[in-house]
Amino acid sequence: MQQITDDLFQDMLRWRRYLHENPELSNHESNTVDYIIKELNSFDGNFELVRPTPTSVIAKLKGNNTDKTVVLRSDIDALPIDEQTDLSFKSSKGGIMHACGHDGHTAMLLAAAKTLGEKEKEIDGQIWFLFQHAEELATGALEILSTGHLSEADYIFGVHLNNNFPVGQFGLASGRMMSASDGFSIDIKGKGGHAAMPHTTTDAIYVGTQLINAFNQVVARQVDANDQAIISVTTFNAGFANNVMPDNAKLSGCIRSFSEKTRIFLKEKMKTITDHFALVSDCNIEMKWQRGADAVINTPYLTEAVANLINEKIDDGKAVEIMPQMISEDFGSYLKEIPGNFLFVGSGNPEANIDKALHHPKFTFDEEAMKYGAALHIQTALKMSSYKED
Structure with missing residues (x-):
């Protein structure tokens, strides 16, 4: 040089x-x-x-x-x-x-x-x-x-x-x-119990898996393929024993996007999904959003x-x-x-x-x-x- x-x-x-x-x-x-x-x-x-x-x-x-x-x-x-x-x-x-x-x-x-x-x-x-x-x-x-x-x-x-x-x-x-990056965390509060009697519980783990599937569907089917976006669930914590249904499950992850419109859409859509599953599963679900880099x-x-x-x-x-x-x-x-x-x-x-x-x-x-x-x-x-x- x-x-x-x-x-x-x-x-x-x-x-x-x-x-x-x-x-x-x-x-x-x-x-x-x-x-x-x-x-x-x-x-x-x-x-x-x-x-x-x-x-x-x-x-x-x-x-x-x-x-x-x-x-x-x-x-x-x-x-x-x-x-x-x-x-x-x-x-x-x-x-x-x-x-x-x-x-x-x-x-x-x-x-x-x-x-x-x-x-x-x-x-x-x-x-x-x-x-x-x-x-x-x-x-x-x-x-x-x-x-x-x-x-x-x-x-x-x-x-x-x-x-x-x-x-x-x-x-x-x-x-x-480079994409925008935002974080999220989800706290699912269900009802625990014996694994042999799941009908007496509210299965927080099952609800967590359904949330993950639904989030993946949002990017695959509701975001324009030309408008790059990612929802990644990176942690899933629940349970402590193989014969106990846990009371709670916790998820967290990140969202990547380029346009502000898509950024807002993903946040709102994920909130709608969590509210829906809270209603149909009888769980209490709290979602927190952390805005990151533009x-x-x-x-x-x-x-x-x-x-x-x-x-x-x-x-x-x-x-x-x-x-x-x-x-x-x-x-x-x-x-x-x-x-x-x-x-x-x-x-x-x-x-x-x-x-x-x-x-x-x-x-x-x-x-x-x-x-x-x-x-x-x-x-x-x-x-x-x-x-x-x-």
Whole structure:
């Protein structure tokens, strides 16, 4: 990468490895954000630091004019996972791990801030570097937006490391990229008794199985096949002995969707189904809904602009069009209010056994990928801060 010197890459390695060794969970990123601020204060450039929440920071770099305000975003939180890698800089905290690449995301954005701080007089418009908390809870982006600190933003851009793509490749999707994700839990209260006398009970397990079948039918027969959606029941807990019908059963799972219309329809339909089975089974059924991340719907003309930028400034032919993914990211909340683009930065290297999926206890990424992500941040900021729309 032309923009990524050996010294800057060494900085990225230092930043990433410190953060990996010292992970912090969502809404507890105090040391992480203090470390980021310390590094930002050491850079050239006149950065204005703003704290929209206690564990996030925005570094604002003002160029020669107020043409465009471009936001580059990284997430900074870790996951409640016990790391199983053999890295020399593995997590020093039991049960907490950077298993989603946020340590790398932060290092790449710091590298962009350092480089662009040195080019401050060459920049048109403003570049804001957003280090966001609590992405893993799907609450951080909404909290940042609610503060009003991004009200002047013209564009927002973000990246995510992904081992499904080789180092040097970028995965882009115009429009739909990643689904919304919502959670649900269902508590079925029946009437227990002896397994030899089921007629004297109200079978909570049977009702749970019927709910699962009904939910599957909703997606298969009531959602347009072109409007992707998933209902997955992922836990089913009931009973304690083979000759006892339990009083209660508990289900939980997640819903994935792209359109807000389908998102609302699934919630309402599942509630109708649970109410129906409560009536016909004489069970008391309570359903709770947890709204999660919004769908990542990229702005098509900006996806095209970024793809052209990759091919022209980074590596021709490395911008690859991908199908929409049913995983989620709270970056979608920004895109509901601000035009922008989110993409994957290839970080896999199977020959080096770097191929584990995100959230795996042995997840790591090829650190060479950080050169590509940082270079893209830099080029995106330079181009989009003076971008002229047709």
